[in-house]
Amino acid sequence: MTTISFINMKGGVGKTTSVVEIAALLVKEHRKKVLVIDLDPQTNATLSFITLDQWEKIKDTATIADVLGMNRGSSSREEDFDINDAIISNAGGIKNLDLIPSHLELTFLDLDLGPVPARESVLKNQLDKANLQYDFILIDCPPNLTLAPQNALIISDYIIVPVVPEIFPAIGLPLLVNRVRKWKKSFRDCNVEFLGIIFTKVDRRYTIHAEQMDALRRKKIIHCFSTVIPQNTQVSKAVAQSKPATIVFPHCSGVESYRNLVKEIIRKIEE
Numbered sequence: 505m506t507t508i509s510f511i512n513m514k515g516g517v518g519k520t521t522s523v524v525e526i527a528a529l530l531v532k533e534h535r536k537k538v539l540v541i542d543l544d545p546q547t548n549a550t551l552s553f554i555t556l557d558q559w560e561k562i563k564d565t566a567t568i569a570d571v572l573g574m575n576r577g578s579s580s581r582e583e584d585f586d587i588n589d590a591i592i593s594n595a596g597g598i599k600n601l602d603l604i605p606s607h608l609e610l611t612f613l614d615l616d617l618g619p620v621p622a623r624e625s626v627l628k629n630q631l632d633k634a635n636l637q638y639d640f641i642l643i644d645c646p647p648n649l650t651l652a653p654q655n656a657l658i659i660s661d662y663i664i665v666p667v668v669p670e671i672f673p674a675i676g677l678p679l680l681v682n683r684v685r686k687w688k689k690s691f692r693d694c695n696v697e698f699l700g701i702i703f704t705k706v707d708r709r710y711t712i713h714a715e716q717m718d719a720l721r722r723k724k725i726i727h728c729f730s731t732v733i734p735q736n737t738q739v740s741k742a743v744a745q746s747k748p749a750t751i752v753f754p755h756c757s758g759v760e761s762y763r764n765l766v767k768e769i770i771r772k773i774e775e
Contacts (some may be wrong), residue, residue, distance in 0.1 A: 518704030
């Protein structure tokens with residue numbers, strides 16, 4: 505089982521879109537069984553697979569907030585909650601793609617779990633107990649390194665960093681790399697490594713995009729995937745249907761690029 509966290513300290517970089525499309529392509533075209541864990545309180549990955557009405561029905565009883573044992577006035581403490589109860593099988597009608605949905609209250613995770621011993625390992629403990637069988641677990645992390653992404657990184661094999669090739673999104677990359685490396689020293693069991701940068705929302709008409717991609721490749725802070733993801737409106741439109749663009753617009757330029765990217769990711773993991 506390969507677990508990959510998608511993270512960037514900057515929001516709006518195509519992180520959620522990358523998780524959703526890569527997950528769908530792994531299932532549909534590579535016959536993998538995939539679990540998506542939505543750790544971002546914005547719940548965008550969740551609503552890319554299920555409708556708002558579906559989420560409303562389970563949001564107070566079976567989300568990642570319950571898995572992490574947030575005290576929301578219910579009996580969902582971590583030691584009592586079975587992670588299987590939060591898994592939506594075949595999310596969005598996509599066979600072999602399962603989802604653990606997010607919750608808005610993840611915003612307060614650090615406050616709720618502040619006094620909890622080994623609070624960075626709550627998700628790991630839940631997964632260890634459940635012994636889930638997947639080829640890939642993909643985790644959509646919020647744009648920070650607080651408790652939610654810390655829980656993700658401890659269980660992850662790799663980190664993928666989506667980056668819009670502009671000045672401000674790229675500026676935080678060295679900070680992210682340094683903070684993760686420093687953080688790992690506190691957790692001997694954490695072996696997560698950076699798998700690479702995905703350049704997203706690329707517009708070839710903008711000189712700054714080409715310049716920033718070249719600059720990051722030359723710096724070799726971490727590996728940069730050769731496949732780039734173009735700015736594509738159809739990928740954005742798919743969210744309105746609570747479906748990945750891979751399902752709704754399978755031949756649009758954005759999906760074609762993600763299709764190539766998934767092949768590249770698999771090759772990189774198998775090296």
